[in-house]
Amino acid sequence: MTPPAVEARSLSRAFGARAALTDVTFSVSRGEIFALLGPNGGGKTTLFRILATLLPPGAGSFSIDGLDPTVAGRTVRRRLGVVFQAPSLDKKLTVGENLALQGDLYGLRSGARSSRVAELLELFGLEDRAGDLVETLSGGLARRAEIAKALLHAPPVLLLDEPSTGLDPGARRDLIDALASLARAGTAVLLTTHLFEEAEAAHRIGLLDRGCLLALDTPAALKATLGGDVVTVEAKDDAGAPSLAAGIESLFGAEAGRITVVGPTVRVERKAAHTFVPRLVEAFPGAFKSVTLGAPSLEDVFIARTGRRFREADAPGAGNGPG
Amino acid sequence: MSPSLALARREIVRFFRQKSRVVGAVAPPLVMWILVGSGFRGSFREDTFGYFFPGTVVLVVLFAAIFATISVIEDRREGFLQGVLVSPVAPASIALGKVLGGAVLGLMQGLPLLLLVPLTGLEVDAGGLLAAAALLALLAFALTSLGFAIAWSLESTQGFHAIMNLFLIPMWLLSGAFFPVDGASSWLGAAMAVNPLTYGVAALRRALGGSAPAWISPSLSLAVTAAFAVLMFAAAVAVVARLPAGPAARLAAARERRT
Numbered sequence: 001m002t003p004p005a006v007e008a009r010s011l012s013r014a015f016g017a018r019a020a021l022t023d024v025t026f027s028v029s030r031g032e033i034f035a036l037l038g039p040n041g042g043g044k045t046t047l048f049r050i051l052a053t054l055l056p057p058g059a060g061s062f063s064i065d066g067l068d069p070t071v072a073g074r075t076v077r078r079r080l081g082v083v084f085q086a087p088s089l090d091k092k093l094t095v096g097e098n099l100a101l102q103g104d105l106y107g108l109r110s111g112a113r114s115s116r117v118a119e120l121l122e123l124f125g126l127e128d129r130a131g132d133l134v135e136t137l138s139g140g141l142a143r144r145a146e147i148a149k150a151l152l153h154a155p156p157v158l159l160l161d162e163p164s165t166g167l168d169p170g171a172r173r174d175l176i177d178a179l180a181s182l183a184r185a186g187t188a189v190l191l192t193t194h195l196f197e198e199a200e201a202a203h204r205i206g207l208l209d210r211g212c213l214l215a216l217d218t219p220a221a222l223k224a225t226l227g228g229d230v231v232t233v234e235a236k237d238d239a240g241a242p243s244l245a246a247g248i249e250s251l252f253g254a255e256a257g258r259i260t261v262v263g264p265t266v267r268v269e270r271k272a273a274h275t276f277v278p279r280l281v282e283a284f285p286g287a288f289k290s291v292t293l294g295a296p297s298l299e300d301v302f303i304a305r306t307g308r309r310f311r312e313a314d315a316p317g318a319g320n321g322p323g
Numbered sequence: 324m325s326p327s328l329a330l331a332r333r334e335i336v337r338f339f340r341q342k343s344r345v346v347g348a349v350a351p352p353l354v355m356w357i358l359v360g361s362g363f364r365g366s367f368r369e370d371t372f373g374y375f376f377p378g379t380v381v382l383v384v385l386f387a388a389i390f391a392t393i394s395v396i397e398d399r400r401e402g403f404l405q406g407v408l409v410s411p412v413a414p415a416s417i418a419l420g421k422v423l424g425g426a427v428l429g430l431m432q433g434l435p436l437l438l439l440v441p442l443t444g445l446e447v448d449a450g451g452l453l454a455a456a457a458l459l460a461l462l463a464f465a466l467t468s469l470g471f472a473i474a475w476s477l478e479s480t481q482g483f484h485a486i487m488n489l490f491l492i493p494m495w496l497l498s499g500a501f502f503p504v505d506g507a508s509s510w511l512g513a514a515m516a517v518n519p520l521t522y523g524v525a526a527l528r529r530a531l532g533g534s535a536p537a538w539i540s541p542s543l544s545l546a547v548t549a550a551f552a553v554l555m556f557a558a559a560v561a562v563v564a565r566l567p568a569g570p571a572a573r574l575a576a577a578r579e580r581r582t
Contacts, residue, residue, distance in 0.1 A: 052409050054568060074411040088406035092337045104329035105410040133340075149406070 003066030005030050005157045005188030006051065010060035013046050020046040021211045023060070028204075030156065033179055033189045035202035037298065043211035044192035045085070048161045051190070052082045064157055078106065081155035083147055085162040089134045095145050096121070096130035099152055106153035120148040124178075140171035147178070158182065160191040164198055176201045196298045205298070207305060214305045219298065226296040226304060227257050228271030233280070234289045238264045244287055251283055252276075269296070326412040327420040334391060334424025335431075344390055351386065353436075355379065373444040377527045378500025380436045380455075381520070384429040384463045385495055389487055391425025392470030393480050400478075414563035422467045422559055429463035430456075440531065447532045454530040461552050462523045468555035475562040498524045504536050522547035 103113035257270025525535035
């Protein structure tokens with residue numbers, strides 16, 4: 001049986017008295033995109049640094065392709081491609097020089113190195129920028145060069161820390177497409193993110209908050225843990241919401257599903273809500289401003305698991321620093 | 324290309340792409356040589372241009388080492404170093420790459436100065452110039468290793484400047500480059516005797532046809548300079564192996580505590 005590409009077993013890490021990571025266990029297989037989703041300060045970057053072999057775990061262990069990094073450190077590093085949140089390209093070197101240097105650091109022979117550099121420049125659409133200094137590239141291009149650099153030695157495992165930082169929506173979609181095609185080719189992709197849309201593109205998501213892994217499943221399965229669809233009814237004012245909620249409950253009874261009141265809105269979680277909405281509209285004419293029907297979002301999942309909204313969960317002052 | 328050579332080449336390429344560094348490393352010691360040499364001319368019998376020349380060459384190499392090793396702090400801050408640290412390159416190869424690059428830069432700045440020898444009044448033959456070049460190479464390697472070992476765990480270039488003023492410049496002043504060992508008071512003389520750079524400067528002075536204190540024999544000066552280079556390089560390797568994250572782990576911990 002082939003071992004998982006990444007396997008974390010009860011990883012913990014504290015900084016002083018503060019526990020940054022507590023008992024985190026998961027595994028990632030080849031060809032899988034795995035997203036560690038969580039607010040800033042949730043422990044994502046600490047976990048990333050441990051997996052990238054930059055920070056020893058306080059407790060627990062992990063393996064890459066079944067190899068223990070404390071025993072086979074250099075072999076493990078050869079199998080890892082690492083994309084940091086902050087750029088790691090030398091700004092005073094050209095794109096081509098940066099890639100060539102990376103090839104030298106990973107021990108590629110000069111023939112293999114040149115063909116691999118050409119291959120990646122083409123794959124990331126950077127051929128005509130190979131001779132440009134990195135400091136002259138736009139954010140999106142620099143990010144592509146960054147990922148090309150991490151892939152130069154064809155690592156079976158790719159780790160990315162907040163990879164879409166500073167990218168516009170178009171470049172972000174390109175990045176997600178690129179990761180998807182890498183995964184199809186058999187690479188295990190592990191990324192950290194605080195963006196729901198980025199996590200949405202992963203095969204599986206680990207929800208990381210305050211250093212603990214709260215949930216671990218596919219995006220669909222995570223959302224399915226909530227009761228079907230979410231119908232949001234916006235009452236005319238705050239005072240109208242509770243009576244509207246009571247009206248819905250008395251008319252539909254248990255059939256309505258779980259009802260919660262948040263400010264002027266009434267949220268109803270239920271299955272097959274598309275048949276429910278027309279009846280709701282007919283039963284309460286003029287009693288509300290709008291009715292929206294939607295599938296539960298990952299943010300709904302986060303609220304359900306933590307009792308907090310995602311943005312409120314951002315640790316104060318954490319910024320983009322290690323979290 | 325081996326990782327060390329690739330990293331060393333990067334140092335040299337970067338240097339020439341930052342013109343201010345070229346000027347910053349060569350100009351100040353030359354200006355100092357001319358000013359100090361001219362200023363002291365009236366006070367000493369010995370020809371001051373000739374006396375200050377070997378020390379000036381060492382100072383150029385020292386400045387080059389300082390600038391080269393400051394780049395470790397920049398490499399860390401700009402993120403380049405983290406990419407090297409997750410690569411399979413061994414700590415000794417990382418240290419060798421940076422030190423070799425810095426030493427070559429030091430030599431590239433120090434060696435051309437030897438062409439000024441005819442202006443100094445010193446009488447040197449070709450063998451002396453070759454010996455001086457070899458000594459400079461050894462000194463460049465030793466001083467770059469020393470600077471690297473210090474800079475590795477520093478988080479800012481300001482920190483390095485403090486250490487430079489407090490430690491590296493006094494080390495140069497107390498090496499016999501600026502005033503003779505033999506005329507110094509007893510405590511100063513003792514400090515100069517334990518300063519490894521004193522022996523390198525003495526050896527260079529001899530190679531360039533000047534005179535050095537009699538108690539520093541040619542073989543002693545060579546042995547101490549070589550040992551200095553070996554020890555400093557061992558220190559450079561040790562900091563990379565023992566503290567791979569440099570100041571980062573400490574900084575990250577502080578940041579984590581604040582949040």
